[in-house]
């Protein structure tokens with residue numbers, strides 16, 4: 001494990017305490033051993049080193065004493081700043097964007113995620129080729145093994161990266177095409193899609209698992225959840241068939257983080273395609289996090305940028321069990337749940353079904369004996385109260401959802417007002 005030192009500049013732009021905690025968690029997620037941090041208060045960053053040159057001297061001392069392998073700066077550094085800092089500190093220097101790319105690179109498992117992250121890394125490196133040359137050799141990420149590469153080598157490296165980018169983009173196009181076919185198939189099934197979105201570590205995967213256990217009682221379908229930033233890197237979908245209710249597809253997605261590297265947002269836009277296809281979004285918010293408002297805004301901004309902000313949304317506050325001594329949140333409408341104590345899950349489930357399929361209605365239906373398959377479908381997606389087999393028809397009394405009325409309009413005998421049954 002590499003020893004890391006975190007460097008912050010207090011420009012009064014961000015909540016420093018939150019930024020510190022978040023960068024530390026990002027470093028831990030990147031499997032770094034955080035030994036210390038250093039903060040400088042300045043009005044604006046310096047062009048040579050980002051921090052002041054006096055601070056660089058101080059930093060160098062700490063780097064030597066603590067045997068620091070990598071200094072992580074909580075910002076986006078220019079290629080020149082990286083080069084200058086690496087020379088002055090004689091250690092690897094990376095910025096927040098590079099750190100996030102490292103986490104994704106470590107976690108990406110599926111073919112698509114691997115290609116996306118490779119592409120984001122190559123795009124990130126291209127303009128930083130000069131500055132990052134020594135970091136790269138330490139990463140073992142290519143043949144950039146001299147500290148001051150000559151012009152010719154630089155040109156070769158640049159061309160190689162450009163050709164890598166083209167290759168990766170081609171491969172990705174193919175993967176996306178296959179995915180589109182699958183999506184079309186799913187859409188033609190007309191099963192509605194519910195997507196869980198939110199800030200990283202908010203509790204999306206845990207909420208998905210709570211719902212799966214409650215509705216499907218199937219341990220095997222569970223997804224990975226962990227107290228670690230970016231535990232989920234790939235969208236995962238499960239079809240929910242709950243007795244007495246119509247089916248829907250539930251998908252877990254990659255978490256968001258503020259100040260995400262631009263190339264990464266672009267790369268993961270296709271992963272977020274699923275969100276765009278959703279009929280309903282569950283915006284998962286960690287209500288116990290003092291910074292929840294900022295996290296919500298970040299998520300809403302990403303939803304805006306992928307043109308998904310028009311999709312119907314339920315705000316879900318998780319970690320209710322940790323919010324006991326907090327002043328209640330009153331600035332927006334939400335449902336609060338706990339995945340730990342399993343509180344309010346029934347409310348959430350009922351809200352999901354109502355938003356997707358409308359209220360429950362009690363109906364009397366009449367089927368011919370040829371329409372038996374329709375009755376089977378009804379059995380799977382609604383609550384049958386009574387069924388009687390008459391001479392030339394089958395009479396069924398059932399509680400269905402409003403949206404199912406269309407499907408059974410030819411069989412409908414009478415319709416009563418929405419029942420109060422929940």
Ligand SMILES: Nc1nc2c(ncn2[C@@H]2O[C@H](COP(=O)(O)OP(=O)(O)OP(=O)(O)O)[C@@H](O)[C@H]2O)c(=O)[nH]1
Pocket residue numbers: 198199200201202203204205206207224225226227228229230231232233254255256318319320321322337338339340341
């Ligand atoms: N106390 C408490 N902890 C929770 C609750 N929901 C989730 N957690 C914890 O929060 C941490 C993150 O949960 P995840 O479900 O992995 O979060 P996520 O939003 O999927 O995170 P990423 O996939 O990393 O974006 C885990 O340690 C969970 O156990 C809850 O209701 N109460």
Ligand SMILES: [Mg+2]
Pocket residue numbers: 204205206224225231232252253
């Ligand atoms: Mg997750």
